[in-house]
Each structure stands twice: as structure tokens, then as C-alpha cells.
Amino acid sequence: MQSIISISGLSKTYDGGFQALKRVDLDVAPGEIFALLGPNGAGKTTLISIVCGLVKATGGSVQVGGHDIVADYRAARSLIGLVPQELSTDRFESVWDTVAFSRGLFGKPKNPAYVEKLLRDLSLWSKKDERILALSGGMKRRVLIAKALAHEPRVLFLDEPTAGVDVELRRDMWRLIRELRDTGVTVILTTHYIDEAEEMADRIGVIRAGELILVEEKTALIAKLGRKELILQLGAPLAEVPASLARYGLELRREGCELAYVYDGAREHADLAALLTELTAAGVAFKDIRTTQSSLEDIFVDLVKERA
Amino acid sequence: MTPSVNLRAVGAIYKFEMARALRTIMQSVISPVISTSLYFVVFGAAIGQRMQEIDGVPYGTFIVPGLVMLSLLTQSIANASFGIYFPRFAGTIYEILSAPVSYLEIVVAYVGAAATKSIVIGLIILATASLFTPLTIEHPVLMVTFLLLTAFTFSLFGFIIGVWADGFEQLQIIPLLVITPLTFLGGSFYSIDMLPPFWRAVSLFNPVVYLVSGFRWSFTGKADVHIGVSLAMTMVFLLACLVAIRWIFKTGYRLKA
Numbered sequence: 001m002q003s004i005i006s007i008s009g010l011s012k013t014y015d016g017g018f019q020a021l022k023r024v025d026l027d028v029a030p031g032e033i034f035a036l037l038g039p040n041g042a043g044k045t046t047l048i049s050i051v052c053g054l055v056k057a058t059g060g061s062v063q064v065g066g067h068d069i070v071a072d073y074r075a076a077r078s079l080i081g082l083v084p085q086e087l088s089t090d091r092f093e094s095v096w097d098t099v100a101f102s103r104g105l106f107g108k109p110k111n112p113a114y115v116e117k118l119l120r121d122l123s124l125w126s127k128k129d130e131r132i133l134a135l136s137g138g139m140k141r142r143v144l145i146a147k148a149l150a151h152e153p154r155v156l157f158l159d160e161p162t163a164g165v166d167v168e169l170r171r172d173m174w175r176l177i178r179e180l181r182d183t184g185v186t187v188i189l190t191t192h193y194i195d196e197a198e199e200m201a202d203r204i205g206v207i208r209a210g211e212l213i214l215v216e217e218k219t220a221l222i223a224k225l226g227r228k229e230l231i232l233q234l235g236a237p238l239a240e241v242p243a244s245l246a247r248y249g250l251e252l253r254r255e256g257c258e259l260a261y262v263y264d265g266a267r268e269h270a271d272l273a274a275l276l277t278e279l280t281a282a283g284v285a286f287k288d289i290r291t292t293q294s295s296l297e298d299i300f301v302d303l304v305k306e307r308a
Numbered sequence: 309m310t311p312s313v314n315l316r317a318v319g320a321i322y323k324f325e326m327a328r329a330l331r332t333i334m335q336s337v338i339s340p341v342i343s344t345s346l347y348f349v350v351f352g353a354a355i356g357q358r359m360q361e362i363d364g365v366p367y368g369t370f371i372v373p374g375l376v377m378l379s380l381l382t383q384s385i386a387n388a389s390f391g392i393y394f395p396r397f398a399g400t401i402y403e404i405l406s407a408p409v410s411y412l413e414i415v416v417a418y419v420g421a422a423a424t425k426s427i428v429i430g431l432i433i434l435a436t437a438s439l440f441t442p443l444t445i446e447h448p449v450l451m452v453t454f455l456l457l458t459a460f461t462f463s464l465f466g467f468i469i470g471v472w473a474d475g476f477e478q479l480q481i482i483p484l485l486v487i488t489p490l491t492f493l494g495g496s497f498y499s500i501d502m503l504p505p506f507w508r509a510v511s512l513f514n515p516v517v518y519l520v521s522g523f524r525w526s527f528t529g530k531a532d533v534h535i536g537v538s539l540a541m542t543m544v545f546l547l548a549c550l551v552a553i554r555w556i557f558k559t560g561y562r563l564k565a
């Protein structure tokens with residue numbers, strides 16, 4: 001399918017000479033939820049800001065819905081809604097006015113029914129006439145989301161949508177994002193929370209020091225990079241690992257009651273069978289067997305460390 | 309198809325800016341009324357007693373165009389510079405910059421709103437002044453032309469200041485250090501023909517002289533410099549502002565990293 005966002009060779013060097021993005025290539029398919037994961041200062045906000053027209057790229061190009069973001073900025077930007085990382089709001093405006101303003105700014109005719117639905121969906125309806133300065137931080141975040149959705153965008157950028165948000169609102173946010181995806185909206189979110197990416201995303205990109213070091217289907221990523229552990233509960237405790245099994249790098253745990261074997265989830269599992277056969281041959285009896293898989297969090301920490 | 313003009317956006321920004329003024333309507337209206345009345349008490353009544361007439365025009369009537377110009381300049385600059393500076397300061401500019409709006413549309417909306425406000429205030433001052441002194445407008449079309457031209461030109465100038473400023477002090481500094489002195493020295497309260505030749509020559513470098521003189525001519529038919537020169541000078545300044553704004557948006561100066 002044709003990408004809704006197509007980024008090629010995107011580079012950004014800020015005026016001070018700092019290179020925040022280094023030749024980033026990325027394609028996002030319509031209707032997917034894409035999570036951009038990376039530590040502070042990796043370039044996530046810079047990437048989003050370029051696509052949305054807030055920062056000028058110093059190299060490369062971006063197309064949104066087939067429209068170049070510079071040459072055909074009107075068409076490109078009409079498709080995009082942006083929820084910025086900072087809570088920047090017009091403090092003295094009412095919730096309703098600020099959302100209606102956003103809709104007008106993007107050239108859409110008035111549609112009170114749609115704005116009402118939006119505010120209801122975001123649990124903002126009861127606050128519609130309040131001034132934004134009277135809202136809590138989480139409410140302000142919702143207002144920013146309402147503003148971003150006011151013009152019915154096809155692509156929604158969420159720059160750390162759940163930073164500083166309580167658990168309940170976080171769940172709400174996740175639900176909302178899924179509902180949006182179900183209506184065909186493409187969602188690109190940045191986050192530090194790996195569980196968020198794990199929970200939400202169809203695909204994950206990891207960005208570090210301005211480089212997109214990896215883009216992968218979430219499930220494939222976990223399978224490919226995930227470490228797996230095979231844990232054997234022994235019939236009787238062992239004092240030490242039999243010498244004949246040394247090449248597996250086995251580890252004794254729980255005072256010799258458990259034997260753990262760490263292996264790479266992506267590799268062929270042929271030696272697993274061999275291990276079990278050899279264990280039996282060495283006279284090690286086991287009563288139970290289980291495997292555990294590393295979470296995205298472990299993978300991410302490994303990745304970022306590895307390249308550091 | 310995306311339309312090639314986003315009039316709704318212009319309307320939305322314009323409305324937003326006007327709503328901001330309406331929230332502070334009392335101070336927007338009352339302060340010019342009070343300050344105009346004060347000028348009339350001090351200059352019109354106190355000094356005007358001794359000055360009688362300039363160029364055959366009663367002193368009270370003489371100072372009206374200058375007073376209107378003074379507010380027109382300061383209000384245009386203040387409104388437009390604050391209008392664009394505040395979203396930069398508060399971070400809400402992200403929305404304007406990410407919207408399908410052209411630079412021209414952004415400028416038209418902000419400058420249009422600022423000019424509207426200063427014109428309204430100019431008219432309020434005119435109305436207030438008419439309570440103190442007899443007013444006749446000899447060239448109404450030119451009067452309106454000058455009013456509009458000045459309001460838009462200095463709103464553009466204010467917009468530039470609002471983009472340039474890096475803090476609230478900088479926002480105030482140009483109006484305070486440049487515009488107010490230039491206006492007071494620009495023949496608002498006297499005719500520059502009353503000055504010694506040297507200072508008269510120096511005054512001709514003050515752009516406000518041309519504005520005030522031209523504006524006064526549209527009221528009384530009397531001017532310090534020829535009306536054509538006044539119009540031409542105003543146009544030159546307008547053009548200079550337009551060139552600067554074009555450059556700002558072309559380079560993204562202080563708006564885009």
C-alpha cells in the first residue's frame with residue numbers, strides 16, 4: 001500500500017551547528033500506529049516538528065499523503081493534526097472557542113455537532129465554557145488533543161501524549177488512539193514508556209542521537225531481538241553444572257533447584273532439543289520447564305546501550 | 309483539492325485577536341478617552357490660551373491630527389507586536405505554523421486585527437476631541453486614506469517588532485525609545501515652521517513629520533510639507549515594512565528553527 005508519510009534522507013542541523021537528525025528514512029502506512037522510541041534528545045520532537053512545518057529541514061524530503069511538505073504545504077498540513085510535547089495553550093480562551101479556532105485555522109467550515117462529539121469523547125464536555133487556565137494539566141492535554149483533531153486530520157502526531165498523565169488518563173488515551181486508528185487515522189506517537197509502545201504500536205522505530213537505528217513490526221521486534229530464557233525446575237538440587245554441558249553456559253539458580261539457559265529468540269532452536277537430550281544423558285532430571293521472553297524494555301535498553 | 313486561499317484561517321485569527329481586545333474593552337476605550345481629554349486640558353486649554361492660532365488654525369484644532377496620529381502609531385505597534393509576540397512567548401504559535409496557512413494570510417489576519425483596533429481608537433479620540441474643539445475635515449477621502457495607511461503600515465512595523473523581540477522589554481523598547489520621541493518631535497503640537505532653520509532641517513529626517521503633516525492637511529488644508537511628499541514617504545515606509553516581512557517569512561527568522 002502507498003505510504004501516508006514518506007520521509008527520505010531527512011537531516012537537520014540546528015543553527016548552533018548541532019546535528020539533530022542524520023539522514024532519516026521512514027515510511028508509515030495508512031492506518032497504522034507507529035511509535036517512535038528514544039531517549040531524551042534523540043531527535044523525536046525534531047522529526048515531528050519538521051513534518052508539521054515548525055522546523056525547517058536542512059536535507060532530505062517529506063511527503064504526507066503524496067504531498068511535499070514544502071512545495072505543497074497546504075495539502076500536506078491539511079491532513080495533519082499535532083499534539084505538541086509542551087502544554088502550550090491559550091490560557092484565557094474557553095475550551096470550546098479554542099477548539100473551534102483550530103478548526104477554522106485549518107480551513108474547515110463550522111461543525112458544532114462534530115466539536116461537541118469530540119469534547120464528549122475526551123470527557124471535556126462539562127468544561128466546554130471554562131477558561132483553559134482553570135483546567136488541570138491532564139485536562140489541558142486533552143484540550144490539545146481536541147484541538148489537533150478539530151479539523152478531522154488523517155494523520156495524528158502525538159509527542160509524548162502520556163508524559164505526566166495519571167494511569168486512568170493514560171488508559172483513556174490508549175483507548176482513544178485505538179478508536180482513531182479504527183476510523184482509519186494514522187497515529188505517530190513518541191514515548192519514553194516502552195510499555196506504551198508495546199501496548200499500542202503496530203510498528204516501532206528506535207531513534208538514537210538523530211539516527212533511526214531500527215524500524216520493525218512490534219511482534220517481529222520482540223521475537224527477533226528478544227532474549228529467551230529456558231528454565232528447568234530440577235528433580236533434585238545440583239551442586240554444580242555437569243562439565244559435559246559447559247558449552248551451553250547454563251546457570252544454576254535458587255540454590256541449585258533451577259537451571260537457566262539464556263538463548264537468542266531469533267536464532268534457530270535446534271540446540272534446545274540437543275540440550276534437553278544431553279541433560280537427560282547427564283542424568284539431570286527435571287520436573288517442569290518454562291520459557292520467558294524479554295520485554296521491549298529490555299530490548300530497548302540493550303539497543304541503546306549497544307550503540308552508545 | 310485544497311483551496312488556494314484559506315480565508316477561514318484569516319477569519320479565525322482575526323476573530324481571535326479581536327476577542328482578545330474585547331476582553332479588555334474598558335481599558336482599550338477608556339484610556340484613550342482619558343489621555344485625549346488630558347492633552348486637551350493641558351495643551352488645548354492651558355497652552356492654547358496663549359498660542360491662539362497656528363497658520364490661521366485654532367491651536368486646539370491644530371493638535372487634533374497629531375493626537376490621533378500619536379495613538380494610531382503607538383496602538384498599531386503595541387497591538388500588532390503583542391499579537392504575534394504572545395503566541396511565540398506562550399508556545400501556541402506551533403498551531404499557526406503547522407496550519408495550512410500562507411505567510412500572507414498570517415500577516416493579513418494579525419495586521420488587519422491590529423489596524424482595526426487602532427483605527428477604532430483613532431476614531432474614538434477624534435470623537436472625544438470634537439467635544440473640546442471645533443473640527444472640520446476638508447479632505448475626508450484623504451483623511452481616511454491616511455488613517456488606513458498609517459494604521460496598516462505601523463501595524464506591519466509592530467508585527468516585525470513582535471517577531472524580532474526576545475522578551476517583553478524589547479517589545480516596549482522601540483515604541484518607548486523611538487516612536488514616542490519621534491511623535492512628540494514630529495510636529496504634533498507645533499508647526500515645524502516655528503523651529504529655527506537648523507532644527508527644521510533635522511525634523512525632515514523624522515518620518516512622523518510627514519504623517520502628521522499629511523494628516524493635518526486632510527483636516528485643515530494646511531501642512532508643513534507638501535501632501536504628495538507626505539503620501540510618498542508613508543508609502544516608502546510601508547514598502548520597507550513589506551520587504552522586511554517578506555524576508556522574515558522567507559528565512560523563518562525567529563519563527564522556525
Ligand SMILES: Nc1ncnc2c1ncn2[C@@H]1O[C@H](COP(=O)(O)OP(=O)(O)OP(=O)(O)O)[C@@H](O)[C@H]1O
Pocket residue numbers: 014015016018020038039040041042043044045046047085565
Ligand atoms: N531549536 C533548537 N536549537 C538547537 N538545538 C536544538 C533545538 N531544538 C532541539 N535541539 C537539540 O536537538 C536534539 C534533539 O532534540 P529533540 O527535542 O528532537 O529531542 P527529543 O527526542 O524530542 O527529546 P525528548 O525526549 O527530551 O523530548 C537535542 O540535543 C536538542 O538539544
Ligand SMILES: [Mg+2]
Pocket residue numbers: 044045046085159
Ligand atoms: Mg521531544
